[in-house]
Amino acid sequence: MARIVMKFGGTSVADLERIHNVARHVKREVEAGNQVAVVVSAMAGKTNELVNWVQTMPKVAGAQAPFYDAREYDAVVASGEQVSSGLLAIALQAMGVDARSWQGWQVPVRTDNVHGAARILEIEGGDLVSRFEAGQVAVIAGFQGIGPDNRIATLGRGGSDTSAVAVAAAVKADRCDIYTDVDGVYTTDPRIEPKARRMKKIAFEEMLEMASLGAKVLQVRSVELAMVHNVRTFVRSSFDDPDAPGMSDPLNPPGTLICDEEEIVEQEVVTGIAYAKDEAQISLRRVSDRPGVSAAVFGPLADAHINVDMIVQNISEDGSRTDMTFTVPSADVDKALDQLEKQRQAIGFDVVQSESGLAKISVIGIGMRSHAGVAATAFKALAEKSINIKAITTSEIKISILIDGAYAELAVRTLHSVYGLDKT
Amino acid sequence: MARIVMKFGGTSVADLERIHNVARHVKREVEAGNQVAVVVSAMAGKTNELVNWVQTMPKVAGAQAPFYDAREYDAVVASGEQVSSGLLAIALQAMGVDARSWQGWQVPVRTDNVHGAARILEIEGGDLVSRFEAGQVAVIAGFQGIGPDNRIATLGRGGSDTSAVAVAAAVKADRCDIYTDVDGVYTTDPRIEPKARRMKKIAFEEMLEMASLGAKVLQVRSVELAMVHNVRTFVRSSFDDPDAPGMSDPLNPPGTLICDEEEIVEQEVVTGIAYAKDEAQISLRRVSDRPGVSAAVFGPLADAHINVDMIVQNISEDGSRTDMTFTVPSADVDKALDQLEKQRQAIGFDVVQSESGLAKISVIGIGMRSHAGVAATAFKALAEKSINIKAITTSEIKISILIDGAYAELAVRTLHSVYGLDKT
Known part of the structure; x- marks a missing residue:
């Protein structure tokens, strides 16, 4: 019962x-x-x-x-x-x-x-x-x-x-x-x-x-x-x-x-490959690297109901200026650029660049928490297919890779195979 | 307001x-x-x-x-x-x-x-x-x-x-x-x-x-x-x-x-003429005139969901047998006769007669409570049109008359006119 x-x-x-x-x-x-x-x-x-x-x-x-x-x-x-x-x-x-x-x-x-x-x-x-x-x-x-x-x-x-x-x-x-x-x-x-x-x-x-x-x-x-x-x-x-x-x-x-x-006894390292097409990337070049700058960028975008997905910001070389990249749905890219131009003064950036027609491929698995080399395997497999990686973000159980949308299906199949997900 | x-x-x-x-x-x-x-x-x-x-x-x-x-x-x-x-x-x-x-x-x-x-x-x-x-x-x-x-x-x-x-x-x-x-x-x-x-x-x-x-x-x-x-x-x-x-x-x-x-200041004697077509009449002849006989007739009809409308029962001549007439929708007449036959023993009647295709014409008006001769006016008007009255029931404010259905429209128009309802 x-x-x-x-x-x-x-x-x-x-x-x-x-x-x-x-x-x-x-x-x-x-x-x-x-x-x-x-x-x-x-x-x-x-x-x-x-x-x-x-x-x-x-x-x-x-x-x-x-x-x-x-x-x-x-x-x-x-x-x-x-x-x-x-x-x-x-x-x-x-x-x-x-x-x-x-x-x-x-x-x-x-x-x-x-x-x-x-x-x-x-x-x-x-x-x-x-x-x-x-x-x-x-x-x-x-x-x-x-x-x-x-x-x-x-x-x-x-x-x-x-x-x-x-x-x-x-x-x-x-x-x-x-x-x-x-x-x-x-x-x-x-x-x-x-x-x-x-x-x-x-x-x-x-x-x-x-x-x-x-x-x-x-x-x-x-x-x-x-x-x-x-x-x-x-x-x-x-x-x-x-x-x-x-x-x-x-x-x-x-x-x-x-x-x-805990109920999953034989945990695989990678359990699935997800993807999202029609992503657009927006990069702000030489943003002033100071407290509150992220809020200045993403606050107005949120107010405009633009759904920001991946966010990549690297540590600045000299502590004064940095590059910031994030993705939005392709349909929202013009609206996003518009918002950013309005805030140019408040944010303080040099150049804004954007590219549409991208795809985000994600490798997911709880097992990667305790396994090294999961990301390296993905990068190597994609390199062998000559797929260029535009941006990378990771969480504890997920690696997300931004690539040209034309390679989305190939990338999904490549990663699905390299982690052995096609084997019963 | x-x-x-x-x-x-x-x-x-x-x-x-x-x-x-x-x-x-x-x-x-x-x-x-x-x-x-x-x-x-x-x-x-x-x-x-x-x-x-x-x-x-x-x-x-x-x-x-x-x-x-x-x-x-x-x-x-x-x-x-x-x-x-x-x-x-x-x-x-x-x-x-x-x-x-x-x-x-x-x-x-x-x-x-x-x-x-x-x-x-x-x-x-x-x-x-x-x-x-x-x-x-x-x-x-x-x-x-x-x-x-x-x-x-x-x-x-x-x-x-x-x-x-x-x-x-x-x-x-x-x-x-x-x-x-x-x-x-x-x-x-x-x-x-x-x-x-x-x-x-x-x-x-x-x-x-x-x-x-x-x-x-x-x-x-x-x-x-x-x-x-x-x-x-x-x-x-x-x-x-x-x-x-x-x-x-x-x-x-x-x-x-x-x-x-009380809100109706100038109360007319008669205010409206209603009618119902497709009525059928059922008459039980020489029903034993004793307490409980009405219940014996109408109880089974109610149980069979037959909607009885007019009921007419006259005082019996010798106190032993009486005639009883009532109307049902024409569609229900066979079902009603069936029920009555089943109860013939319990009710105790001699002959049952029925006729379909009748109409009930009703003269309505609160004023008739205080005015004599309202019913007589109706009877005279219908007689002048040679419309035969089959049965009559009355309440304080309504007179209902059962006639041949073919005369329904003529009767409505005649009564509507005789009580002056067509005059503004």
Whole structure:
């Protein structure tokens, strides 16, 4: 017997047939003797429709600005999960499984007051647990909670993953199963490297560093939350036959378990290769090297909502002037340059240079903390393919390399191979 | 300055343009210095879609019976008003009107536990009133409340009218304006009698007796509630130009005011002619005249969900046997006869006769309580047209006459004219 939280996204509940399919997955776990809570998103397309209405309404009503009250946005948009949770409860009941729907305000999932992008503060799981223990499946509307103002608050797009992990933490679940349209986390993007393998396990920290690769699978916020509360989070496919053998086997189901590194017995040195295309590099030459200069550079960029990724600053030769390089999405490069020109006086730099069409390749693995030479292996492999490295940043478990975007796929395949990730 | 509750149905909020139109009506009342709460239905078609999903889900999930949990029905279906209330609040804000949405559970509108057809027990109007007084428009999701089980409860179809009247009672509103697709209550159906006139005022009791005629305009339950709490209920058109002159004039806006009879200074003897077609008559001949026989007849019919309308029983000549006549919808006549045959022994009757294709014509007016000869006038007028009267029932303020359905329109026009209703 285990206590499991199951999460299904919008495509998994897109119509009544798929909701029935979800109910079959749930029934299987109940019949395997588990206590089950289910977290659901809105039916696919529904959230977009509702968001579009909210965004269009002010204009239709003659407003000049497209502003709308985020509290009303939340009331409107949260209705999507209200529908899907009710329908799933009905489907389960029709299949003889005791179930009921729970809206965010009923659980209650208590959030802060940041409507539209709220954070969960606390989930009062007492009622849920007593229902569990009475054998009832809790179908919880994801993506929503209730704010201190007694109004519905949504967690922002993709927030249902976060709901699921938070519920799992609150009810001390043994596992949080995220059913999605991929069957797990891969060593790299299979569209680039067909030899990419599905990982059986990945540590929370690695999953966070997987960035673009991981974010397609799971919201970053939900991974952070899972790490903090040590919620074993299992990514699996909602397209698998619900009644195939072994689907409820806690030891060996198909998918990827995101867990504490201590649970990963045979830790690989490198576990995955991630990449991000369409990066642009901006370099400030001969910046005055004094306290507060970084803040002067990056403060205005943050205010302009420009997402800065890699930052490289070297120690200046003479202690007076230094070079500073950072990356932004290619689409934001003009806006960024504009901001920097405005601040030229305040920052004090000589020349600004930029280059678009770059790619960032990242090598990730907790094992590199205790293994020397991981970076050297990457540099050597790329050099053999004549790929020039423009910038390098490292963290304890990640090496990121900035290269010309044209070589992105080649670099991914080269690194995937050199660390032996294509070998089973 | 007045306190007004405004109610808009599904066709009035069918899309963003119409929601904007509703917002213009609301803004007009706010600018006229009134305190305003608005009750809205779901966008037209939305409730049907949601109900259809709920009803179809069990079958898709493989259930033999189409049963579903009424509590889940409520959660799913109430989402429709959640959307429209939020969008209207956004539209009002975009037009510079302070507003917020209120879900049934937020007000809260407390109901009993009869999910899917709940009754309002109490509305805690304190928060609403303090918002009113601060100048904020309350946009309330109609059709819903919260049950003692802390779950959403809907009031049954058409329940938004009831929500509006209940809110008006709770906040002691001066008037409850029901915006609908007709511009008021007519002396009879204008499709039958083009000379039908819109009434300026009608008493609560008369509105209830208008039955079929009135029910097209306003849910019967909401009229009952309005009568109990003496809520002045004003039926008006949502298609009128929101900014036409006089639209906020409390003395003379276009529409029909349903109010206490004391407010109707020049009470007409007869105020309206209602009709119901497709009635069938069933007569039991020589029923044993003893206590409990009516219960033996009508109990089984009620159990079979057959809606019995007129009931006529005459005093028996010799105290042992009597004739009993009643009407049912033509569609139910076979089912009713079937039930009666099953109970023949228990009831004890000789012969059962039935006739379909009849019509019930009703003459309604509070004034007839104090005027003699109202019924005689009707009988004489129908006789002059050679219309045979099959049965008669009367209440204090209504005379109902059963005739051959072929004469229904002629009878309506004749009675409408004989009581002078076609004269302005």
